Amino acid sequence: MGNDTKLARAAVDAALAAGASYADARVNRLLREELGLRNGKLETARSPEDEGLGVRVLVDGCWGFAALPELSESTAKAAARRAVRAGQELGGARTSAVRLSAENGHVGEYTSPVEIDPFSIALTDKLDLMRRADESMQGAAETVVREVTLSLRREEQVQVSSEGAEIHQVLVRSGAGISTTAAAHGAVERRSWPASFGGNYRSAGWEFVLAQELPEHGARMRDESVALCSADLCPAGERDLILMGNQLMLQIHESVGHPNELDRVHGHEVDLAGGSFATPEKLGNYRYGSEIVQLVADSTVAGGLDTRGFDDDGVASKRWHVVEDGIFQGYHTNREWAGETSTECTATNRAEGWFHPPIIRITNLSLLPGTWTLPDLVADTEDGVLCDTVKMWSIDQMRVNFQFTTELGWEIKNGERTRLLRRPTYQGRTRDFWGSCDAICDENHWQLWGVTNCGKGNPMQVAEMSHGAAPARFRKVTFVG
Amino acid sequence: MSASSDGPLLELARRIVAASPAEETEVIIERERDAFARFAETGPTQSADRERYRISVRVRTRAGAGYREARAMTGSTDPTRWRAALERALLLARSSPVDEEAFALGGAIDVRPSTASAATLSHSFASKAAWIRTAVARCAERGLRPAGLTRTTGLERAIANSAGRAVQGELSRASFDLTVTGTDGSGRADATSFDVTRVDAEAVVERAVDKAVRAQNPVELAAGEYAVVLEPAAVSSILLFASYHGFGAREVDEQSSFLCGRIGERLFPEAITIVDDVAEPLLPGIPFDGEGNPKAAVTLVERGTLRGPVTDRHYARKLGLPCTGHAREQPNADGPAAENLRVQVGRTSRRDLIAGLDRGLLVTQFHYTNMIEPRDLTLTGMTRNGTFWVEGGEVKHAVRNLRFTESLTNALRNVRAVGDVAHVAGALFDGAVVTPPLLIDGYRFTSTTDF
Incomplete structure (x- = not known):
C-alpha cells in the first residue's frame, strides 16, 4: 500500500470512527507547466504544483466534506473529523437522507496513454517551438497582440472508500495554441488556431502539441485577423449555417451537455448555473434533434480530457447515448442521483482536485460523424455562412435560448465561398437548432476538441472534457446583425 | 493581522x-x-x-x-x-x-x-x-x-x-x-x-420568496427596446465586463478598450460616477496589488466623463501614467484590472425609479452575460429570476425571459436616474461590484424564450 493510499485509508477509518456511515477520501497531486508568449515576451512562465486530501462523508444521511493541504496522517484524521462535524451540524436541517446507488468497491489503476512524456521535453525545445509560432504571426502593422500558449498537466489521484474502493489514477493532458489580434478601421478582431482560449487539448503527450503545427498556421491567422477588421459585418437574417468542429463542440457542450446533468435537471444547480429543459418525462420520447443526430457520452474514448478509469464515486467509466437517432435517451448521473432516481450511475461525479467536493460533470460528449465531405457540404449550400472558431457564447439558465459569435464567417452563395464576414452571430433555441441539422461530415473531418474551462457548482469549480465533432450544417438559422 | x-x-x-x-x-x-x-x-x-x-x-x-x-x-x-x-x-x-x-x-x-x-x-x-x-x-x-x-x-x-x-x-x-x-x-x-x-x-428569504411569488404566470413579451430598471445584480453582470476588459491600461495600450481616444470625453450623463476603491466600506479588500503596491482609489468615470485607466508599474511607465496599484501577479499575460468597482449612488429611491417607468421592465438579474465586441462592450445575456412589466410606474405582472444584446457604453449613456442605495452584487463569472439600481432608457432585447 503506497503512502497516499495509507493517508486516504486513515481518513476513511477516522471518519467511520467519528460516526460516518459512508466515507471516501482522495489524495490528489497536481503538477502543471504553463508557458505563454505575448508579443514575443514570456509573460506566463509558471510551474504550479498542488497536493492535498479531501474527505467526503455521509452522517445521518447528510453530506459533509473537508479538505486540507500538508499531507500527513494527522492532517488526514483532522480532515475526517471536520467533515463529520460539518455533516452532523447540517444534518438536522436535512429533510430526507441521501441514498447512494449500489456499486461494487472497485480496486483498480488507470494511466493516460502518452507517447512522449511532455514533462520530459527540455524547456528550451518548448520555447523554441513557441518562438517559431510567434514569428509566424509577425509581419502586419495592424497586429496588436500575438499569443502562443502551452499548457501541460499531470494529475495523480488515490481514492479509497469505506465500501472497499482503492483506486490509483494518473491523468496527463497536453495542449497548445496561437492567437493573433488586429486593430484597424475601428475594429478589433482575433483569430486563433487550432481553437480559441489557448488552443486544443487532449489526454496525450508532447506528440499532440507537435501535431498542432502551430508555426504552419500563424501567417494565415495573422492575415485573417487583419482582413476581418475591414470585412463586412455578417448581415442579419435567416440562412443555412455550417459550423466547423471547433465551434460545434461548444454547441454540444452548452446545449446538450449541461442540460443533461441530472442534478441540474432536479433543480440543485439553480442557485448559480441554472436548471434544464430536459426534464425526466422527456427521456426516451423527446425529439432532441433530427434523425441523423447521434450524441454519445464516453469517458473511455481515446484522448478525451475526461477519459479515465473511474470517477470520484469510484465507478468505472462508461459509454452511452445521450441522443440516439435524434431522441433523448440518457443523463449524466452520479451515485447520489442514480440512487435518488433509481437509474443507472454513469460515473460522471468529479471534483476539481482535492479542494472541492465532487459534482456531476459533463464527460466527453460527441456528435458522431456522418457521411459528407466539407467541400461537398459547401457546394450543396445555396445561401449560408460557414462559422469557424468560438468567439463568444451565451445561453439561458434552462439551456434553451442561445446566442453564439464566432471569430470568422465565410459567406456561401450558390455553393461557393464568396466573402469574409466579421462577427457572425447566430441565435436559436436548442430543440429547433438540433432539429435543423441535415448534414454531418464524415470521420475524416471528425476530431476531439478539449474544453478546459467548464464552470459549474457554487462555489464554482472548473472541469475538463472533450467533445468530438465534424463540420455540420443547420438549416435556416437566425443571424443577428 | x-x-x-x-x-x-x-x-x-x-x-x-x-x-x-x-x-x-x-x-x-x-x-x-x-x-x-x-x-x-x-x-x-x-x-x-x-x-x-x-x-x-x-x-x-x-x-x-x-x-x-x-x-x-x-x-x-x-x-x-x-x-x-x-x-x-x-x-x-x-x-x-x-x-x-x-x-x-x-x-x-x-x-x-x-x-x-x-x-x-x-x-x-x-x-x-x-x-x-x-x-x-x-x-x-x-x-x-x-x-x-x-x-x-x-x-x-x-x-x-x-x-x-x-x-x-x-x-x-x-x-x-x-x-x-x-x-x-x-x-x-x-x-x-x-x-x-x-x-x-x-x-434574504423574504425578498426571494416575495419575488418568486410575483414571478409566476409570466406573460410573453415581444423583443424590442424598453426602458428598464436594472436591479444591482443586473447592473453587476454587465458592469463587470468593464472590469474584465476596458478599465485596464493594457486594453487601452492595445486599442481594444472603450476608453481608447475618449479619456476626458463626457460620454455618460452627469449622474454616472464609477470608482475603483478597495477600501469600499461595504466590501473592503486587501489594500495592495500583485506586486505589493498600495491600491489607490481611482475615479474611472467622473460625473459622466471618462477617466482612468487603472495601471500597474509596467503600464504606468509605458503609458506615462501614475501607478495606481492594480497589478496582477507578475509576470502575467493579463494586464491591470479594476476589481473593486463602485457606482456612486444617486438621489432616486428604488420605488421612484420604478415609478419613472411609463412602460418598461424591472429586471432582477442577467444570466450568462458575455462580450461580443470589446470596443464598445457589446454584450448579450438573458434575464433571470424575476422580470416584470411596469406600466404607469407600477409593477403589473411577470414576463417571460428575454435576451438582450446591448453595449455597456450605450446603456450607461442612456441612464436616466440612479438609485440612492448601493448593494454588493456578483455575477455568474468572477467578481462583485457595489452599485445602486439604474433606470436606463432604450435597452435592446433581441429575442425571447419559453419560460
Whole structure:
C-alpha cells in the first residue's frame, strides 16, 4: 500500500470512527507547466504544483466534506473529523437522507496513454517551438497582440472508500495554441488556431502539441485577423449555417451537455448555473434533434480530457447515448442521483482536485460523424455562412435560448465561398437548432476538441472534457446583425 | 493581522526570499479558509470545510538591460515543497527569453492595515443550518423550491521581495443567496458582507420568496427596446465586463478598450460616477496589488466623463501614467484590472425609479452575460429570476425571459436616474461590484424564450 493510499485509508477509518456511515477520501497531486508568449515576451512562465486530501462523508444521511493541504496522517484524521462535524451540524436541517446507488468497491489503476512524456521535453525545445509560432504571426502593422500558449498537466489521484474502493489514477493532458489580434478601421478582431482560449487539448503527450503545427498556421491567422477588421459585418437574417468542429463542440457542450446533468435537471444547480429543459418525462420520447443526430457520452474514448478509469464515486467509466437517432435517451448521473432516481450511475461525479467536493460533470460528449465531405457540404449550400472558431457564447439558465459569435464567417452563395464576414452571430433555441441539422461530415473531418474551462457548482469549480465533432450544417438559422 | 508586526505568512515569505539564490526574488503567500453549505428543498445538499495555501515564488536574473524571470507555485508550506518550487522557478527562468522592458522590483513600502471579521471566520455549520432551515421552511409554506448557498471565507495574503518589500493583509466574506422556484417562475435575493453579522438571512428569504411569488404566470413579451430598471445584480453582470476588459491600461495600450481616444470625453450623463476603491466600506479588500503596491482609489468615470485607466508599474511607465496599484501577479499575460468597482449612488429611491417607468421592465438579474465586441462592450445575456412589466410606474405582472444584446457604453449613456442605495452584487463569472439600481432608457432585447 503506497503512502497516499495509507493517508486516504486513515481518513476513511477516522471518519467511520467519528460516526460516518459512508466515507471516501482522495489524495490528489497536481503538477502543471504553463508557458505563454505575448508579443514575443514570456509573460506566463509558471510551474504550479498542488497536493492535498479531501474527505467526503455521509452522517445521518447528510453530506459533509473537508479538505486540507500538508499531507500527513494527522492532517488526514483532522480532515475526517471536520467533515463529520460539518455533516452532523447540517444534518438536522436535512429533510430526507441521501441514498447512494449500489456499486461494487472497485480496486483498480488507470494511466493516460502518452507517447512522449511532455514533462520530459527540455524547456528550451518548448520555447523554441513557441518562438517559431510567434514569428509566424509577425509581419502586419495592424497586429496588436500575438499569443502562443502551452499548457501541460499531470494529475495523480488515490481514492479509497469505506465500501472497499482503492483506486490509483494518473491523468496527463497536453495542449497548445496561437492567437493573433488586429486593430484597424475601428475594429478589433482575433483569430486563433487550432481553437480559441489557448488552443486544443487532449489526454496525450508532447506528440499532440507537435501535431498542432502551430508555426504552419500563424501567417494565415495573422492575415485573417487583419482582413476581418475591414470585412463586412455578417448581415442579419435567416440562412443555412455550417459550423466547423471547433465551434460545434461548444454547441454540444452548452446545449446538450449541461442540460443533461441530472442534478441540474432536479433543480440543485439553480442557485448559480441554472436548471434544464430536459426534464425526466422527456427521456426516451423527446425529439432532441433530427434523425441523423447521434450524441454519445464516453469517458473511455481515446484522448478525451475526461477519459479515465473511474470517477470520484469510484465507478468505472462508461459509454452511452445521450441522443440516439435524434431522441433523448440518457443523463449524466452520479451515485447520489442514480440512487435518488433509481437509474443507472454513469460515473460522471468529479471534483476539481482535492479542494472541492465532487459534482456531476459533463464527460466527453460527441456528435458522431456522418457521411459528407466539407467541400461537398459547401457546394450543396445555396445561401449560408460557414462559422469557424468560438468567439463568444451565451445561453439561458434552462439551456434553451442561445446566442453564439464566432471569430470568422465565410459567406456561401450558390455553393461557393464568396466573402469574409466579421462577427457572425447566430441565435436559436436548442430543440429547433438540433432539429435543423441535415448534414454531418464524415470521420475524416471528425476530431476531439478539449474544453478546459467548464464552470459549474457554487462555489464554482472548473472541469475538463472533450467533445468530438465534424463540420455540420443547420438549416435556416437566425443571424443577428 | 496588523501591518506593523509580521504574521506567519509574511515570516515564511521572508524566509523563502532569504533562501533564494536568484538576484531578485518575490514571494506571495495566501491562506484561504472557506466553509460553505449548499441547499435545496431537502435541506443541505453539499458542504465543505476547507483550507489551502498558495505559495508563489518569482525569481529574476539580470540579463543585459532586462531580466529573465519565471514563477512556480506550491500548495504546501513544507520546506521541501517550497524549495522544490524555488528550484522549478530557477530552472524556468534560466531558459526564459530576456524581457528587455522589465525593471527592478519595488522596495519597502507602507500599506494601510486590513482586517477580517472574527465573527465571519468562526461562523459555524450549525449557524448555516439555521439559515437553511428558515429558507426551506418558508419555501415549503408557499409551495416553492429553494436552492442556495451559505458561505464564509477568510483570505490572508503576504508579499515579500528581495528589494525589502514586505506587506500583508486579509479580508473576509460572508454571503447567503437564495433562488426560489415556483411552477413557472423564480425569484432570487442575496446578501454579501465582510461581516457575517451584517447578513440578514431572514430578509434574504423574504425578498426571494416575495419575488418568486410575483414571478409566476409570466406573460410573453415581444423583443424590442424598453426602458428598464436594472436591479444591482443586473447592473453587476454587465458592469463587470468593464472590469474584465476596458478599465485596464493594457486594453487601452492595445486599442481594444472603450476608453481608447475618449479619456476626458463626457460620454455618460452627469449622474454616472464609477470608482475603483478597495477600501469600499461595504466590501473592503486587501489594500495592495500583485506586486505589493498600495491600491489607490481611482475615479474611472467622473460625473459622466471618462477617466482612468487603472495601471500597474509596467503600464504606468509605458503609458506615462501614475501607478495606481492594480497589478496582477507578475509576470502575467493579463494586464491591470479594476476589481473593486463602485457606482456612486444617486438621489432616486428604488420605488421612484420604478415609478419613472411609463412602460418598461424591472429586471432582477442577467444570466450568462458575455462580450461580443470589446470596443464598445457589446454584450448579450438573458434575464433571470424575476422580470416584470411596469406600466404607469407600477409593477403589473411577470414576463417571460428575454435576451438582450446591448453595449455597456450605450446603456450607461442612456441612464436616466440612479438609485440612492448601493448593494454588493456578483455575477455568474468572477467578481462583485457595489452599485445602486439604474433606470436606463432604450435597452435592446433581441429575442425571447419559453419560460
